[in-house]
Amino acid sequence: MVRFMDKDSRSDVPLGRRSPMATTRVMVADRNVITRVGIRSILERNSGMAVVAEATTYEAVIDGVDEHGPDVLIIDLDLGDDTTRGLKLCEEIADRYPGTKILVLANTLSEMIVVEALRRGANGYMCKDEVKADELGKGVKAVQDGDTVLGRGVGSLVARGLGSTRGVHEHLTDRELDVIRAVAKGLSNKQIAHEIYVSESTVKFHLQNASKKLNAHRRAEIVHRASAAGLL
Amino acid sequence: MVRFMDKDSRSDVPLGRRSPMATTRVMVADRNVITRVGIRSILERNSGMAVVAEATTYEAVIDGVDEHGPDVLIIDLDLGDDTTRGLKLCEEIADRYPGTKILVLANTLSEMIVVEALRRGANGYMCKDEVKADELGKGVKAVQDGDTVLGRGVGSLVARGLGSTRGVHEHLTDRELDVIRAVAKGLSNKQIAHEIYVSESTVKFHLQNASKKLNAHRRAEIVHRASAAGLL
Protein backbone atom coordinates (compact mmCIF):
# COMPACT_ATOMS: atom_id res chain seq x y z
CA MET A 1 0.00 0.00 0.00
CA VAL A 2 1.21 3.44 -0.82
CA ARG A 3 0.13 6.30 1.37
CA PHE A 4 -0.03 9.78 -0.01
CA MET A 5 -0.03 12.59 2.50
CA ASP A 6 -1.28 15.41 0.41
CA LYS A 7 -4.23 17.41 1.53
CA ASP A 8 -6.39 15.83 4.18
CA SER A 9 -5.61 12.20 3.62
CA ARG A 10 -4.26 11.98 7.16
CA SER A 11 -7.58 10.68 8.41
CA ASP A 12 -7.07 7.38 6.65
CA VAL A 13 -4.03 6.46 8.69
CA PRO A 14 -5.07 3.73 11.11
CA LEU A 15 -3.71 4.50 14.55
CA GLY A 16 -3.44 2.02 17.36
CA ARG A 17 -3.34 -0.88 14.97
CA ARG A 18 -0.04 -2.04 16.29
CA SER A 19 0.68 -3.47 19.71
CA PRO A 20 0.71 -0.41 21.97
CA MET A 21 3.69 -1.66 23.96
CA ALA A 22 6.08 -2.23 21.09
CA THR A 23 8.07 1.01 21.14
CA THR A 24 9.40 1.93 17.73
CA ARG A 25 13.15 2.28 17.77
CA VAL A 26 14.32 5.05 15.49
CA MET A 27 17.71 6.16 14.24
CA VAL A 28 18.25 9.69 12.93
CA ALA A 29 20.91 10.59 10.39
CA ASP A 30 21.30 14.30 9.72
CA ARG A 31 24.30 16.56 9.85
CA ASN A 32 22.23 19.30 11.44
CA VAL A 33 21.98 19.28 15.25
CA ILE A 34 18.89 21.39 15.29
CA THR A 35 17.10 18.95 13.04
CA ARG A 36 18.21 15.96 15.08
CA VAL A 37 17.00 17.51 18.29
CA GLY A 38 13.77 18.54 16.61
CA ILE A 39 13.02 15.09 15.30
CA ARG A 40 13.84 13.54 18.64
CA SER A 41 11.53 15.93 20.46
CA ILE A 42 8.65 15.41 18.08
CA LEU A 43 8.95 11.64 17.99
CA GLU A 44 9.57 11.03 21.67
CA ARG A 45 7.04 13.48 23.01
CA ASN A 46 4.14 13.04 20.66
CA SER A 47 4.47 9.56 19.29
CA GLY A 48 6.07 7.64 22.14
CA MET A 49 8.96 6.49 20.00
CA ALA A 50 12.57 6.15 21.02
CA VAL A 51 15.49 7.62 19.13
CA VAL A 52 18.17 5.04 19.85
CA ALA A 53 20.96 6.42 17.69
CA GLU A 54 22.10 9.44 15.73
CA ALA A 55 24.61 9.87 12.93
CA THR A 56 26.08 12.79 11.06
CA THR A 57 28.24 11.05 8.48
CA TYR A 58 27.73 8.32 5.91
CA GLU A 59 30.10 5.99 7.76
CA ALA A 60 28.35 6.50 11.08
CA VAL A 61 25.01 5.54 9.54
CA ILE A 62 26.21 2.04 8.68
CA ASP A 63 27.82 1.61 12.07
CA GLY A 64 24.72 2.84 13.86
CA VAL A 65 22.34 0.61 11.96
CA ASP A 66 24.62 -2.35 12.45
CA GLU A 67 24.97 -1.76 16.17
CA HIS A 68 21.44 -0.72 17.13
CA GLY A 69 19.34 -2.35 14.45
CA PRO A 70 16.65 0.35 14.54
CA ASP A 71 13.16 -0.30 13.20
CA VAL A 72 13.26 2.87 11.16
CA LEU A 73 16.13 4.99 9.87
CA ILE A 74 15.24 8.61 9.24
CA ILE A 75 17.88 9.96 6.92
CA ASP A 76 18.79 13.11 5.07
CA LEU A 77 20.49 11.94 1.89
CA ASP A 78 22.78 14.94 1.97
CA LEU A 79 25.27 14.07 4.68
CA GLY A 80 28.29 15.52 2.99
CA ASP A 81 29.19 17.02 -0.32
CA ASP A 82 27.70 14.31 -2.46
CA THR A 83 24.02 13.41 -2.43
CA THR A 84 24.75 10.52 -4.75
CA ARG A 85 26.49 8.86 -1.87
CA GLY A 86 23.33 9.07 0.18
CA LEU A 87 21.52 7.16 -2.52
CA LYS A 88 24.14 4.45 -2.56
CA LEU A 89 23.85 4.28 1.21
CA CYS A 90 20.11 3.68 0.92
CA GLU A 91 20.78 0.76 -1.36
CA GLU A 92 23.33 -0.73 0.99
CA ILE A 93 21.16 -0.44 4.09
CA ALA A 94 18.13 -1.86 2.33
CA ASP A 95 20.28 -4.70 1.10
CA ARG A 96 22.14 -5.64 4.24
CA TYR A 97 19.61 -4.72 6.91
CA PRO A 98 16.12 -5.52 5.59
CA GLY A 99 14.78 -5.23 9.13
CA THR A 100 15.46 -1.52 9.12
CA LYS A 101 13.01 0.57 7.12
CA ILE A 102 14.27 3.77 5.53
CA LEU A 103 12.43 7.07 5.63
CA VAL A 104 14.18 9.78 3.66
CA LEU A 105 13.72 13.27 5.09
CA ALA A 106 15.07 15.67 2.51
CA ASN A 107 15.69 19.38 2.35
CA THR A 108 15.00 19.70 -1.31
CA LEU A 109 12.31 18.13 -3.39
CA SER A 110 13.46 16.76 -6.70
CA GLU A 111 11.51 14.21 -8.64
CA MET A 112 14.66 12.53 -9.81
CA ILE A 113 16.03 12.08 -6.32
CA VAL A 114 12.70 10.80 -4.99
CA VAL A 115 12.41 8.18 -7.69
CA GLU A 116 16.03 7.15 -7.30
CA ALA A 117 15.71 6.83 -3.54
CA LEU A 118 12.61 4.66 -3.76
CA ARG A 119 14.15 2.58 -6.48
CA ARG A 120 17.13 1.91 -4.26
CA GLY A 121 15.20 0.72 -1.28
CA ALA A 122 13.88 3.74 0.60
CA ASN A 123 10.43 3.09 2.09
CA GLY A 124 9.35 6.68 2.34
CA TYR A 125 10.20 10.19 1.28
CA MET A 126 9.23 13.35 3.07
CA CYS A 127 10.31 16.93 2.68
CA LYS A 128 11.46 18.78 5.80
CA ASP A 129 9.92 22.05 4.81
CA GLU A 130 6.54 20.55 4.03
CA VAL A 131 6.03 18.03 6.79
CA LYS A 132 3.74 18.80 9.73
CA ALA A 133 4.70 17.68 13.23
CA ASP A 134 2.13 14.88 13.50
CA GLU A 135 2.88 13.58 10.04
CA LEU A 136 6.41 12.70 10.96
CA GLY A 137 5.37 10.19 13.62
CA LYS A 138 2.66 8.77 11.40
CA GLY A 139 5.12 8.45 8.56
CA VAL A 140 7.55 6.52 10.72
CA LYS A 141 4.81 4.16 11.89
CA ALA A 142 3.66 3.61 8.34
CA VAL A 143 7.05 2.67 6.93
CA GLN A 144 7.58 0.41 9.91
CA ASP A 145 4.36 -1.32 8.92
CA GLY A 146 5.81 -1.91 5.49
CA ASP A 147 3.93 0.83 3.68
CA THR A 148 5.52 3.27 1.29
CA VAL A 149 5.03 6.82 2.46
CA LEU A 150 5.19 9.90 0.30
CA GLY A 151 4.93 13.16 2.23
CA ARG A 152 3.01 16.29 1.30
CA GLY A 153 3.93 17.49 -2.14
CA VAL A 154 6.05 14.44 -2.84
CA GLY A 155 3.19 12.23 -3.93
CA SER A 156 1.80 14.61 -6.50
CA LEU A 157 5.28 15.33 -7.79
CA VAL A 158 6.02 11.69 -8.43
CA ALA A 159 2.60 11.00 -9.88
CA ARG A 160 3.05 13.89 -12.29
CA GLY A 161 6.49 12.66 -13.22
CA LEU A 162 5.42 9.11 -13.80
CA GLY A 163 2.74 10.26 -16.16
CA SER A 164 4.96 12.51 -18.24
CA THR A 165 8.01 10.49 -19.15
CA ARG A 166 8.12 6.73 -19.52
CA GLY A 167 11.39 5.92 -17.85
CA VAL A 168 12.22 8.77 -15.48
CA HIS A 169 14.63 6.48 -13.66
CA GLU A 170 17.24 7.89 -15.98
CA HIS A 171 19.97 8.97 -13.64
CA LEU A 172 23.08 10.90 -14.59
CA THR A 173 26.30 8.99 -15.04
CA ASP A 174 29.48 9.92 -13.18
CA ARG A 175 31.00 11.47 -16.25
CA GLU A 176 27.92 13.53 -16.93
CA LEU A 177 28.04 14.87 -13.42
CA ASP A 178 31.71 15.75 -13.82
CA VAL A 179 30.90 17.76 -16.90
CA ILE A 180 27.90 19.46 -15.34
CA ARG A 181 29.92 20.50 -12.33
CA ALA A 182 32.53 21.97 -14.66
CA VAL A 183 29.84 23.81 -16.59
CA ALA A 184 28.59 25.26 -13.32
CA LYS A 185 32.06 26.67 -12.78
CA GLY A 186 31.64 28.62 -15.99
CA LEU A 187 34.03 26.61 -18.14
CA SER A 188 33.62 26.27 -21.90
CA ASN A 189 33.49 22.88 -23.54
CA LYS A 190 37.08 23.30 -24.62
CA GLN A 191 38.23 24.07 -21.10
CA ILE A 192 36.26 21.16 -19.68
CA ALA A 193 37.74 18.83 -22.30
CA HIS A 194 41.18 19.93 -21.22
CA GLU A 195 40.34 19.54 -17.55
CA ILE A 196 39.06 15.97 -17.72
CA TYR A 197 41.40 14.82 -20.49
CA VAL A 198 38.90 14.05 -23.24
CA SER A 199 38.07 15.71 -26.54
CA GLU A 200 35.66 18.57 -26.87
CA SER A 201 33.33 16.23 -28.75
CA THR A 202 33.08 14.02 -25.72
CA VAL A 203 32.16 16.91 -23.51
CA LYS A 204 29.42 17.88 -25.91
CA PHE A 205 28.30 14.26 -26.01
CA HIS A 206 27.93 14.00 -22.25
CA LEU A 207 26.17 17.33 -22.13
CA GLN A 208 23.71 16.29 -24.79
CA ASN A 209 22.88 13.14 -22.90
CA ALA A 210 22.50 15.01 -19.64
CA SER A 211 20.22 17.48 -21.40
CA LYS A 212 17.89 14.71 -22.46
CA LYS A 213 17.85 13.09 -19.04
CA LEU A 214 17.14 16.34 -17.28
CA ASN A 215 14.83 17.52 -20.03
CA ALA A 216 16.82 20.72 -20.41
CA HIS A 217 17.93 22.47 -23.57
CA ARG A 218 20.53 24.91 -22.33
CA ARG A 219 23.52 24.43 -20.10
CA ALA A 220 22.25 27.08 -17.72
CA GLU A 221 19.11 25.03 -17.23
CA ILE A 222 21.11 21.88 -16.68
CA VAL A 223 23.06 23.61 -13.95
CA HIS A 224 19.87 24.91 -12.42
CA ARG A 225 18.21 21.52 -12.29
CA ALA A 226 21.29 19.74 -11.04
CA SER A 227 21.69 22.41 -8.41
CA ALA A 228 18.07 22.14 -7.32
CA ALA A 229 18.51 18.39 -7.06
CA GLY A 230 21.50 18.90 -4.80
CA LEU A 231 23.82 17.25 -7.28
CA LEU A 232 26.66 19.71 -7.42
CA MET B 1 32.78 43.67 19.28
CA VAL B 2 32.59 40.97 16.69
CA ARG B 3 32.77 37.39 17.77
CA PHE B 4 34.01 34.77 15.42
CA MET B 5 33.08 31.22 16.19
CA ASP B 6 35.53 29.35 14.07
CA LYS B 7 37.77 26.78 15.65
CA ASP B 8 38.06 26.83 19.41
CA SER B 9 37.24 30.44 20.09
CA ARG B 10 34.25 29.36 22.15
CA SER B 11 36.26 29.63 25.32
CA ASP B 12 36.35 33.40 25.07
CA VAL B 13 32.60 33.78 25.40
CA PRO B 14 31.95 35.16 28.87
CA LEU B 15 29.17 33.23 30.51
CA GLY B 16 27.19 34.36 33.48
CA ARG B 17 28.02 37.98 32.83
CA ARG B 18 24.39 38.95 32.65
CA SER B 19 21.86 38.97 35.43
CA PRO B 20 21.02 35.29 35.89
CA MET B 21 17.33 35.98 36.40
CA ALA B 22 16.65 37.95 33.23
CA THR B 23 15.29 35.22 30.97
CA THR B 24 16.01 35.91 27.33
CA ARG B 25 12.83 36.02 25.31
CA VAL B 26 13.32 34.54 21.86
CA MET B 27 11.18 34.42 18.75
CA VAL B 28 11.81 31.81 16.08
CA ALA B 29 10.94 32.33 12.42
CA ASP B 30 11.38 29.29 10.25
CA ARG B 31 9.02 27.51 7.90
CA ASN B 32 10.29 24.14 9.09
CA VAL B 33 8.54 22.60 12.13
CA ILE B 34 11.42 20.31 12.90
CA THR B 35 13.81 23.21 13.04
CA ARG B 36 11.47 25.25 15.22
CA VAL B 37 11.05 22.42 17.68
CA GLY B 38 14.77 21.77 17.63
CA ILE B 39 15.69 25.36 18.38
CA ARG B 40 13.10 25.52 21.12
CA SER B 41 14.42 22.35 22.75
CA ILE B 42 18.03 23.43 22.60
CA LEU B 43 17.37 26.93 23.89
CA GLU B 44 14.90 26.09 26.62
CA ARG B 45 16.66 23.03 27.94
CA ASN B 46 20.28 24.02 27.80
CA SER B 47 20.30 27.78 27.99
CA GLY B 48 17.27 28.58 30.11
CA MET B 49 15.76 30.80 27.46
CA ALA B 50 12.12 31.13 26.53
CA VAL B 51 10.76 30.88 23.02
CA VAL B 52 7.80 33.24 23.22
CA ALA B 53 6.69 33.18 19.60
CA GLU B 54 7.07 31.35 16.33
CA ALA B 55 6.41 32.38 12.76
CA THR B 56 6.42 30.65 9.41
CA THR B 57 5.70 33.50 7.05
CA TYR B 58 7.12 36.94 6.43
CA GLU B 59 3.89 38.59 7.57
CA ALA B 60 3.76 36.60 10.78
CA VAL B 61 7.27 37.71 11.69
CA ILE B 62 6.31 41.36 11.82
CA ASP B 63 3.14 40.58 13.76
CA GLY B 64 5.01 38.40 16.23
CA VAL B 65 7.76 40.91 16.88
CA ASP B 66 5.21 43.67 17.27
CA GLU B 67 3.09 41.69 19.68
CA HIS B 68 5.72 39.93 21.80
CA GLY B 69 8.71 42.25 21.51
CA PRO B 70 11.27 39.44 21.84
CA ASP B 71 14.84 40.17 22.86
CA VAL B 72 16.17 38.13 19.99
CA LEU B 73 14.62 37.06 16.69
CA ILE B 74 16.13 33.92 15.22
CA ILE B 75 15.22 33.92 11.57
CA ASP B 76 15.76 31.92 8.44
CA LEU B 77 15.78 34.46 5.62
CA ASP B 78 14.13 31.96 3.32
CA LEU B 79 10.53 31.95 4.48
CA GLY B 80 8.98 31.67 1.07
CA ASP B 81 10.06 31.71 -2.51
CA ASP B 82 12.11 34.87 -2.31
CA THR B 83 15.15 35.26 -0.06
CA THR B 84 15.37 38.89 -1.04
CA ARG B 85 12.22 39.45 0.93
CA GLY B 86 13.90 38.06 4.02
CA LEU B 87 16.60 40.69 3.64
CA LYS B 88 14.05 43.46 3.36
CA LEU B 89 12.36 42.07 6.45
CA CYS B 90 15.64 42.31 8.38
CA GLU B 91 15.88 45.94 7.47
CA GLU B 92 12.33 46.63 8.55
CA ILE B 93 12.65 44.88 11.91
CA ALA B 94 15.97 46.53 12.68
CA ASP B 95 14.42 49.86 11.79
CA ARG B 96 11.11 49.66 13.59
CA TYR B 97 12.02 47.44 16.55
CA PRO B 98 15.57 48.30 17.65
CA GLY B 99 14.95 46.47 20.93
CA THR B 100 14.82 43.17 19.07
CA LYS B 101 18.18 41.82 17.96
CA ILE B 102 18.29 39.69 14.83
CA LEU B 103 20.18 36.43 14.52
CA VAL B 104 20.02 34.98 11.04
CA LEU B 105 20.08 31.18 10.97
CA ALA B 106 20.53 30.19 7.36
CA ASN B 107 20.52 26.96 5.43
CA THR B 108 23.01 28.07 2.85
CA LEU B 109 26.19 30.01 3.29
CA SER B 110 26.75 32.71 0.72
CA GLU B 111 29.11 35.58 1.26
CA MET B 112 26.83 37.94 -0.56
CA ILE B 113 23.83 37.11 1.57
CA VAL B 114 25.81 37.37 4.78
CA VAL B 115 27.14 40.79 3.92
CA GLU B 116 23.74 41.99 2.79
CA ALA B 117 22.04 40.74 5.95
CA LEU B 118 24.54 42.42 8.24
CA ARG B 119 24.36 45.61 6.21
CA ARG B 120 20.60 45.66 6.65
CA GLY B 121 20.61 45.30 10.38
CA ALA B 122 21.13 41.67 11.30
CA ASN B 123 23.22 41.26 14.42
CA GLY B 124 24.44 37.78 13.73
CA TYR B 125 24.66 35.11 11.08
CA MET B 126 24.95 31.40 11.67
CA CYS B 127 24.65 28.43 9.40
CA LYS B 128 22.28 25.64 10.45
CA ASP B 129 24.48 22.88 9.19
CA GLU B 130 27.60 24.17 10.91
CA VAL B 131 26.31 25.27 14.29
CA LYS B 132 26.85 23.15 17.38
CA ALA B 133 24.13 22.87 20.02
CA ASP B 134 25.88 25.00 22.63
CA GLU B 135 26.86 27.66 20.12
CA LEU B 136 23.26 28.48 19.40
CA GLY B 137 22.52 29.58 22.94
CA LYS B 138 25.78 31.47 23.20
CA GLY B 139 25.10 33.18 19.91
CA VAL B 140 21.69 34.31 21.09
CA LYS B 141 23.14 35.69 24.32
CA ALA B 142 25.87 37.48 22.42
CA VAL B 143 23.59 39.28 19.99
CA GLN B 144 21.36 40.20 22.90
CA ASP B 145 24.42 41.81 24.48
CA GLY B 146 24.85 43.89 21.37
CA ASP B 147 27.68 41.90 19.86
CA THR B 148 27.83 40.83 16.26
CA VAL B 149 28.07 37.07 15.97
CA LEU B 150 29.39 35.16 13.01
CA GLY B 151 29.03 31.39 13.30
CA ARG B 152 31.52 28.72 12.31
CA GLY B 153 32.63 29.11 8.75
CA VAL B 154 30.81 32.41 8.34
CA GLY B 155 33.55 34.53 9.86
CA SER B 156 36.32 33.26 7.66
CA LEU B 157 34.10 33.50 4.62
CA VAL B 158 33.35 37.15 5.19
CA ALA B 159 36.93 37.98 6.10
CA ARG B 160 38.11 36.34 2.90
CA GLY B 161 35.53 38.19 0.91
CA LEU B 162 36.34 41.58 2.38
CA GLY B 163 39.96 41.14 1.47
CA SER B 164 39.36 40.10 -2.11
CA THR B 165 37.06 42.63 -3.71
CA ARG B 166 36.75 46.25 -2.71
CA GLY B 167 33.02 46.70 -2.78
CA VAL B 168 31.45 43.26 -2.45
CA HIS B 169 28.22 44.89 -1.32
CA GLU B 170 27.33 44.94 -4.97
CA HIS B 171 23.92 43.40 -4.91
CA LEU B 172 21.91 42.41 -7.92
CA THR B 173 19.11 44.71 -9.04
CA ASP B 174 15.55 43.46 -9.38
CA ARG B 175 15.78 43.37 -13.13
CA GLU B 176 19.03 41.44 -13.08
CA LEU B 177 17.41 38.84 -10.86
CA ASP B 178 14.45 38.60 -13.21
CA VAL B 179 16.77 37.87 -16.08
CA ILE B 180 18.88 35.38 -14.13
CA ARG B 181 15.80 33.45 -13.08
CA ALA B 182 14.72 33.30 -16.70
CA VAL B 183 18.16 32.09 -17.72
CA ALA B 184 17.91 29.35 -15.11
CA LYS B 185 14.73 28.21 -16.82
CA GLY B 186 16.77 27.66 -19.95
CA LEU B 187 15.41 30.57 -21.97
CA SER B 188 17.44 32.31 -24.65
CA ASN B 189 18.01 36.05 -24.57
CA LYS B 190 15.36 36.46 -27.23
CA GLN B 191 12.82 34.50 -25.23
CA ILE B 192 13.64 36.41 -22.08
CA ALA B 193 13.31 39.71 -23.90
CA HIS B 194 9.88 38.66 -25.04
CA GLU B 195 8.90 37.50 -21.57
CA ILE B 196 9.78 40.68 -19.72
CA TYR B 197 8.89 43.07 -22.55
CA VAL B 198 12.29 44.57 -23.29
CA SER B 199 14.70 44.25 -26.21
CA GLU B 200 17.25 41.51 -26.51
CA SER B 201 19.93 44.14 -26.04
CA THR B 202 18.56 44.96 -22.63
CA VAL B 203 18.62 41.36 -21.59
CA LYS B 204 22.25 41.12 -22.63
CA PHE B 205 22.96 44.34 -20.78
CA HIS B 206 21.51 43.07 -17.50
CA LEU B 207 23.33 39.80 -17.92
CA GLN B 208 26.63 41.56 -18.49
CA ASN B 209 26.17 43.61 -15.35
CA ALA B 210 25.19 40.58 -13.31
CA SER B 211 28.25 38.78 -14.65
CA LYS B 212 30.52 41.48 -13.32
CA LYS B 213 28.82 41.61 -9.94
CA LEU B 214 28.95 37.87 -9.51
CA ASN B 215 32.37 37.63 -11.11
CA ALA B 216 31.10 35.08 -13.62
CA HIS B 217 31.75 34.85 -17.33
CA ARG B 218 29.13 32.41 -18.51
CA ARG B 219 25.40 32.27 -17.90
CA ALA B 220 25.70 28.78 -16.46
CA GLU B 221 28.06 30.14 -13.84
CA ILE B 222 25.73 33.00 -13.06
CA VAL B 223 22.92 30.54 -12.46
CA HIS B 224 25.14 28.41 -10.29
CA ARG B 225 26.22 31.30 -8.09
CA ALA B 226 22.75 32.74 -7.81
CA SER B 227 21.45 29.30 -6.96
CA ALA B 228 24.08 28.73 -4.32
CA ALA B 229 23.19 32.10 -2.85
CA GLY B 230 19.56 31.04 -2.64
CA LEU B 231 18.49 33.77 -5.02
CA LEU B 232 16.32 31.85 -7.40
Place this chain on the structure above:
DNA sequence: TAAACACCTAGCCAAATGGCTAGGTGGGCG
Protein backbone atom coordinates in the same frame (compact mmCIF):
# COMPACT_ATOMS: atom_id res chain seq x y z
C1' DT C 1 26.60 -14.65 -26.92
C1' DA C 2 24.08 -10.75 -27.68
C1' DA C 3 22.30 -6.89 -25.64
C1' DA C 4 22.83 -2.88 -22.81
C1' DC C 5 25.46 0.52 -21.02
C1' DA C 6 29.13 4.03 -20.03
C1' DC C 7 32.29 6.04 -22.44
C1' DC C 8 34.87 8.20 -26.24
C1' DT C 9 35.50 10.75 -31.00
C1' DA C 10 34.43 13.35 -35.46
C1' DG C 11 32.21 16.71 -38.33
C1' DC C 12 28.42 19.86 -39.80
C1' DC C 13 25.68 24.21 -39.39
C1' DA C 14 22.46 27.52 -37.59
C1' DA C 15 21.76 29.90 -33.55
C1' DA C 16 23.15 31.81 -29.24
C1' DT C 17 26.43 33.97 -26.39
C1' DG C 18 30.29 37.12 -24.40
C1' DG C 19 32.47 41.16 -24.63
C1' DC C 20 32.71 45.41 -26.17
C1' DT C 21 31.54 50.54 -27.44
C1' DA C 22 28.15 54.16 -27.48
C1' DG C 23 24.26 56.05 -26.79
C1' DG C 24 19.36 57.17 -24.33
C1' DT C 25 15.63 57.99 -20.08
C1' DG C 26 13.85 59.13 -15.39
C1' DG C 27 14.26 59.19 -10.30
C1' DG C 28 16.72 60.25 -6.02
C1' DC C 29 20.07 62.84 -3.32
C1' DG C 30 23.77 65.92 -1.73
Place this chain on the structure above:
DNA sequence: CGCCCACCTAGCCATTTGGCTAGGTGTTTA
Protein backbone atom coordinates in the same frame (compact mmCIF):
# COMPACT_ATOMS: atom_id res chain seq x y z
C1' DC D 1 21.70 71.91 -10.08
C1' DG D 2 24.62 68.22 -11.31
C1' DC D 3 25.70 63.33 -10.18
C1' DC D 4 24.73 58.61 -9.53
C1' DC D 5 21.92 54.84 -10.44
C1' DA D 6 18.61 51.55 -12.43
C1' DC D 7 16.98 50.90 -16.57
C1' DC D 8 16.68 50.64 -21.64
C1' DT D 9 18.56 50.21 -26.69
C1' DA D 10 21.79 49.46 -30.79
C1' DG D 11 25.41 47.31 -33.37
C1' DC D 12 29.70 44.56 -34.11
C1' DC D 13 32.35 40.21 -34.22
C1' DA D 14 34.75 36.20 -32.55
C1' DT D 15 33.59 32.34 -30.01
C1' DT D 16 30.51 29.01 -28.04
C1' DT D 17 26.44 26.46 -28.06
C1' DG D 18 22.75 23.20 -29.40
C1' DG D 19 21.30 19.56 -32.13
C1' DC D 20 22.28 16.32 -35.23
C1' DT D 21 24.35 12.00 -37.59
C1' DA D 22 27.68 8.29 -37.47
C1' DG D 23 31.05 5.89 -35.92
C1' DG D 24 34.32 3.47 -32.14
C1' DT D 25 35.75 0.84 -27.32
C1' DG D 26 35.33 -2.09 -23.04
C1' DT D 27 32.42 -4.00 -19.23
C1' DT D 28 28.42 -5.95 -17.31
C1' DT D 29 24.44 -8.68 -17.52
C1' DA D 30 20.56 -11.38 -19.09
